[in-house]
Amino acid sequence: MTEIRGWAAHGAGKPLEFTCIDVGALGPEEVEIKVEYCGLCHSDLSTKNNDWGMSQYPVILGHEAVGTVTAVGEHTKGVKVGQRVGVGWNASSCMHCHQCMTGQHNLCAEALPTIIGHQGGFSDKIRAHWAWAIPLPDSLDISAAGPLLCGGVTVFEPLAVMNVRPTDRVGVVGIGGLGHMALKFARAWGCEVTAFTSTEAKADEARGFGAHHVVATRDADALKRAVGSLDFILVTVNVPLDWAALTACLRPNGNLHVVGAILEPMSISAIDLIFGQKRVSGSPNGSPPAMAAMLDFAARHQILPQVEHFPMSRVNDALEHLEAGKARYRVVLDPDFA
Ligand SMILES: [Zn+2]
Ligand SMILES: [Zn+2]
Known part of the structure; x- marks a missing residue:
């Protein structure tokens, strides 16, 4: 015993x-x-x-x-x-x-x-x-x-298994426990990194963690400017988001990847995926x-x-x-x- x-x-x-x-x-x-x-x-x-x-x-x-x-x-x-x-x-x-x-x-x-x-x-x-x-x-x-x-392997593993390349532009949604590590990993992976945060006070810290750009998700104009700009978006939050606005930020062949355990169903338009050949995926630890x-x-x-x-x-x-x-x-x- x-x-x-x-x-x-x-x-x-x-x-x-x-x-x-x-x-x-x-x-x-x-x-x-x-x-x-x-x-x-x-x-x-x-x-x-x-x-x-x-x-x-x-x-x-x-x-x-x-x-x-x-x-x-x-x-x-x-x-x-x-x-x-x-x-x-x-x-x-x-x-x-x-x-x-x-x-x-x-x-x-x-x-x-x-x-x-x-x-x-x-x-x-x-x-x-x-x-x-x-x-x-x-x-x-x-x-x-x-x-x-x-948390670390949860945000690192998508870069490896989803074949994110150093030439890719990567967005990280939610700058918290997972997201701040994701910024560091994506930056070291070689990518151009954009942080999406609803907390404007975190913008400077997000840059300190490796973000090249910060998008305030409450700023509709900022979101519009990000349309069609990213190859890979990593969602680290566990609350429902404006999925249409996020998929719009993907470039053709882009991938929206979820690691936050969002309990509600994700409503995503097939049309938003078909045009631009976009994907939605997830992965565990x-x-x-x-x-x-x-x-x-x-x-x-x-x-x-x-x-x-x-x-x-x-x-x-x-x-x-x-x-x-x-x-x-x-x-x-x-x-x-x-
Ligand atoms: Zn955990
Ligand atoms: Zn087994």
């Missing part, structure tokens, strides 16, 4: 409570990690509130954990005790389906989200399948690296090889999120801060267990 101590949700909408959960013996392919930092992602809030109808309580939230491996199961490969690793949205997958065997483990039907039916990283220790414990490059500052493991590639790229270009730290015991304040839209731009929790 192993007890994990952490901050758990016990029901939808309730504040997190300090809780001990028995997670049993370490599995033969599992590793155990002492948590040093854990990012706070909007999906933690959605899981706490059961927004997607699949939460399982009690659950220790947190799925952007960074720490040191303290124990490994007998059949663990590639990860050693003492190694620094990160765990993101998923903690395991089947490892034998077509998706897992082709390096797309994040598309595995049996992929186990770290905070659904599994205990997450707002804790003293976290477990994951060895393949999902991703080694961290030494040159990345671990106190800020946590958010790369979910990333596989272990994609996460490793993202971390390698982030280390090479020194891409890290801009973070605010909270002690883990103030997790409920941090959740409130995030929910109020005040996070600039990503929150990291520091374990402070006695």
